[in-house]
Amino acid sequence: MSAAFLEGLSGVDDDVAAALAEPLIDHHVHGCFTGELDRAGFEESLNEATADPIPAFMTQFDSQLGFAVRRWCAPQLDLPPAVDADEYWHRRSTMTPELLARAMLPAAGVSTWLVDSGFWTDRLCPPRQLAHWAGGVAGEVLRLESLAETLLAEGISGPSWAQEFRARLAAAGPAVVAAKTVAAYRCGLDIDWSRPSDAAVGRAAAPLPGSPTVRVDDPTIIAFGVHAAADAGLPVQIHVGLGDRDLDLRTADPLLLVPLLHARRTVPIVLLHCYPYHRAAGYLAQAFGHVYLDVGLAINHLGVRSVELVAESLELAPFAKQLYSSDACGPPELHLLGAVLWRRGMARTLGRWVREGDWSATDAARVARMIGADNARRVYRLPADGPSWAA
């Protein structure tokens, strides 16, 4: 890991810088695109929230994320920092997906990628491929709604549905280290989080009209999935806060999860991303011994402003309850950026606290290691010998 993330900063303690340069565990990420993109497709992948084409009067490069791509990813393509968007795009468009991935991923300094393997499976590389390109190892995060959709697409429905769902969870290999729900996208978080009976699940999973594509948004099926994953002993990741426009941000508020947090206390529950509700999420991570959070995704979208987001995430949540993720999805720039921006945000924040005597350098370095990797290793029970379980 080069110390590019320190460029332009002064007064960051050496021990803190060294701790931040150590390999990260990206505990929630997606694969890279495997196919070519046109410029419109690339720009759309820089805007998590929109379902629209980028308006003709603008370029999505003119955003914090776009500026951060030009600043931090251009040097990986042998271009100067903050190179023109057109020039960046031109260089990028000459490269294959693999070349791009190989240019970006190793520079992220990530040793372990925990990959949501149930999204855009036709467009994104599988976990093993991501790890191979990056020079690390990968584990898998099982997306509960995708498993539910698989069962429905296979024609399973009715009374045996719940049983079969549990069987699939039980049969997941050792590389599956967590489950994830996108309830926020499908039905919102303001649902009945009590455990549904198998009979109720069976009724919700009624035979479908013969559509080849299924989109699960039934709260009974979704709540069931979370309980089944927790029963199977899997840590449960929950998407919270910002996301695409399908999501109603008002019902992506983590405070809506309180009934679930009370009901399910046997496995870690990890609140993903959280912006702009990261302060409320920090409160929950303090209030519940089994609740964790990250501020991934938003780190990338905030670009240079992620410094303040990272600092705001270091408020109520105990340091053992925080994790690093990029939530990168698609362009491998995002896998790199998440790591650069998190490290830079931590360096600026911790650097100042040490410099002004509020924190010791030893503590700052230790917290950097906890959030960067140690906490994830404990939450997901990752063996030191990653490859034995890796996807």
Add this chain to the structure above:
Amino acid sequence: MSAAFLEGLSGVDDDVAAALAEPLIDHHVHGCFTGELDRAGFEESLNEATADPIPAFMTQFDSQLGFAVRRWCAPQLDLPPAVDADEYWHRRSTMTPELLARAMLPAAGVSTWLVDSGFWTDRLCPPRQLAHWAGGVAGEVLRLESLAETLLAEGISGPSWAQEFRARLAAAGPAVVAAKTVAAYRCGLDIDWSRPSDAAVGRAAAPLPGSPTVRVDDPTIIAFGVHAAADAGLPVQIHVGLGDRDLDLRTADPLLLVPLLHARRTVPIVLLHCYPYHRAAGYLAQAFGHVYLDVGLAINHLGVRSVELVAESLELAPFAKQLYSSDACGPPELHLLGAVLWRRGMARTLGRWVREGDWSATDAARVARMIGADNARRVYRLPADGPSWAA
């Protein structure tokens, strides 16, 4: 434009400073007071939120806005920065409204004022007068609730009401560049935003008991106004977030507008002011190609803290989707302050990003120009030869 806004700051790149010194378009503002004020009246005009008199135990000068007035407006009256409140008031009270306006407005460095011409028409100068004093040009923002009240006051009601409302919109002159709704003040944003039928509008606009004053707060009439303005091709400004105490801040949350944003996509929709919901507003500006925002009004009320507000506004919203406004209303100090504080907030924020290598100076200067004027020129289709359309 003098560079007063840079006083006391160091390390702001010259190109960035120069870009920030260029003339602004204040895309949402009101007129100046045309009559004399006593001190109580002046102090009340420094408190947007209250309907109470300022309590006897305090002065509203003891607020961020009051401190900012003393800091940045005193020099326009040949007083030292941060002069005593009593001395400031004394000097100010010797001046006519016109002298005050001429002391403050030109110093704002604003070339174009888009003026809400439907509020306090008996107390505030009209757009043309504001522009004349300031040495710029003015366009008009048509306040939809005021138009509705005009129709009702004229005795129009029932079935023909909707038709007449549309006719008035169609007859608006070329100086009318946008419409505005204060739904947040009248009925809150948590209403049915679907298009009401003319019949429903006619029922809502039933004959009134013969009161000379009318306050429209009917959600059917208000939703109709927004649809009619959009049908007429006018950009729609929507008051969001902080405002006076009549407003229930809980129902001034921009996330309540999502149904409207989905339904009306043919004209720009501009979320005004937004504090403390500016991060959620930024999310909407990213999610919807036709949605814009500003953080006016709050900039003035936060005084020196507007630096952080301006920085927070530079998060999710693409840079082509952000605008400058003061929302100044009444004392011409507010028209000046909005411009000084926005420039100062941008200078401190962009200055640091450039200094630490996160942004290039070229990009920073370009974004300053976009938000300061270029975006507004595009959104409101302002001709280069302003005077031909100006009020």
Add this chain to the structure above:
Amino acid sequence: MSAAFLEGLSGVDDDVAAALAEPLIDHHVHGCFTGELDRAGFEESLNEATADPIPAFMTQFDSQLGFAVRRWCAPQLDLPPAVDADEYWHRRSTMTPELLARAMLPAAGVSTWLVDSGFWTDRLCPPRQLAHWAGGVAGEVLRLESLAETLLAEGISGPSWAQEFRARLAAAGPAVVAAKTVAAYRCGLDIDWSRPSDAAVGRAAAPLPGSPTVRVDDPTIIAFGVHAAADAGLPVQIHVGLGDRDLDLRTADPLLLVPLLHARRTVPIVLLHCYPYHRAAGYLAQAFGHVYLDVGLAINHLGVRSVELVAESLELAPFAKQLYSSDACGPPELHLLGAVLWRRGMARTLGRWVREGDWSATDAARVARMIGADNARRVYRLPADGPSWAA
């Protein structure tokens, strides 16, 4: 008051530093523990939110509050700043509660403590004891729910209940300078805040099954208590925002209090703590002439991040409407820390504003005195000769 709070900071104006070093009024605080603690008990007292034991995989020392204890309290025990948690605990565990209190409390530089005397009366020292150890004076804040519980425990119920409640309030001694409600913990703030009739209160205060402990959570009784306190002329403190896990943070939003703020305007209403709703609370303090706020409790829990919280609290609320509190409860470290962190946050914030020319040093020093003591003296009508009324 030593200037420990300035350590590591540079460029803080001398007058501002001197103003911040003056004695504070801690307008909302609890007593110190009178008994010994084991380490688990101590760590739990560093986590306001949780009802769980601290998980085995972590220590609550690894939090902003824990780091702040080690940084700022260790020197009071003749240990170096940021000493190891084990070493800190070891030294602390050799000391009696009184020795600890005498090590911490005087260093807080607080002249007057206004103590909630109705919570954990078996575990916390009474106001007079706190003041004695600290070398200051104490007033009392009457906890309305505790008074209600006392009446119920005495077997009072039914029609005479309201009358008796009023009689007890009227009989409160001169040391009782305010009342406080913990409605947020009991029923949430989203209740009917209109004044209940005595008959309705009597029905709510029906004879209880013979439980020795009573927990009042009936909204009629709670709303009645607030009205009765206001009728008695007592300022009313209202817990808002973060607190323990019993509290549903969604119903601890101060915007839910608007109906009460409209209805009761004859006494000061003080919003306590407020995080993460402190910006909305600032809006209310601007909107209502009788509304105040503090950001206590959160200051301690945010540790070094309290700098930003303090700065954020200096936005909409006029400076005459802000107060200092620690909300310390239990370990006397918390009574000290609140004062150190508030002073440090103010020093960093005001220091910068003065340095960059946004505020004058005179203004900054004056605002420090207003928030630190002067406002509280006015709100609670504290006589200059404290001891005559002190508990």
